[in-house]
Amino acid sequence: MAPRKSRSFPYRIGWWIGRGLIFFVVGSVLWVLIYRFVPPPVTFTMLGDLAGGRGITKDWMSLSEMDPDMARAAISGEDGNFCKHNGFDYKAIREAFERNATGGRIRGGSTISQQTAKNAFLWQGGGYFRKGLEAWFTVLIEAMWPKRRIMEVYLNVAETGIGTYGANAGAYRYFNHDAANLSTSEAARIAAVLPLPKKRGAVAPQGFTRRYGNNISRRIGAVRRDGLDACLRS
Numbered sequence: 001m002a003p004r005k006s007r008s009f010p011y012r013i014g015w016w017i018g019r020g021l022i023f024f025v026v027g028s029v030l031w032v033l034i035y036r037f038v039p040p041p042v043t044f045t046m047l048g049d050l051a052g053g054r055g056i057t058k059d060w061m062s063l064s065e066m067d068p069d070m071a072r073a074a075i076s077g078e079d080g081n082f083c084k085h086n087g088f089d090y091k092a093i094r095e096a097f098e099r100n101a102t103g104g105r106i107r108g109g110s111t112i113s114q115q116t117a118k119n120a121f122l123w124q125g126g127g128y129f130r131k132g133l134e135a136w137f138t139v140l141i142e143a144m145w146p147k148r149r150i151m152e153v154y155l156n157v158a159e160t161g162i163g164t165y166g167a168n169a170g171a172y173r174y175f176n177h178d179a180a181n182l183s184t185s186e187a188a189r190i191a192a193v194l195p196l197p198k199k200r201g202a203v204a205p206q207g208f209t210r211r212y213g214n215n216i217s218r219r220i221g222a223v224r225r226d227g228l229d230a231c232l233r234s
Contacts (some may be wrong), residue, residue, distance in 0.1 A: 073216050087138040
């Protein structure tokens with residue numbers, strides 16, 4: 001019997017890389033499928049707060065229980081084409097790139113779907129590797145979740161204050177009641193906090209945060225009238 005030929009080093013490396021890729025693809029698909037039905041118990045951002053000794057506050061509320069103006073405020077402030085795109089708003093990305101190239105305030109072009117992928121499955125910060133993973137998870141949630149679920153997860157895991165996660169916990173933090181009874185201005189103020197939750201507050205906001213919240217509040221009616229939230233309606 002002829003002796004068995006040993007595999008070359010490049011072959012063994014390729015074999016392990018291939019197995020790793022299969023494990024990653026299958027694992028990420030199962031992870032996304034589970035979160036289609038189960039609320040994310042914890043995120044990497046939450047773990048960062050816990051590691052820093054800050055503690056976390058979160059209180060899951062289904063989208064059907066939440067005041068509809070909260071989702072409309074998120075669409076108004078973060079992603080006007082949420083119901084139309086497939087996870088990526090290429091026009092917004094291009095405009096953000098062109099605007100940032102001129103200097104001044106850096107603005108992103110991320111959709112609510114991209115932010116949900118980042119918040120639920122990944123960590124904060126930039127870098128091409130993390131952005132690549134964000135794109136992958138964005139494709140998965142758009143393929144496997146309805147838009148209502150994407151918005152529901154977004155409004156429950158997004159940071160709305162230091163150590164505070166979700167619109168419902170944010171409503172208790174700022175207004176002493178739950179997110180089922182938000183006024184239009186309250187929903188707009190929470191949405192105005194979302195881009196920089198560790199630096200902004202929804203109570204007596206000042207400067208840019210106040211102006212941004214007022215703009216969001218004015219646009220909520222347009223979101224409803226123009227059907228920009230049509231994919232969220234039961």
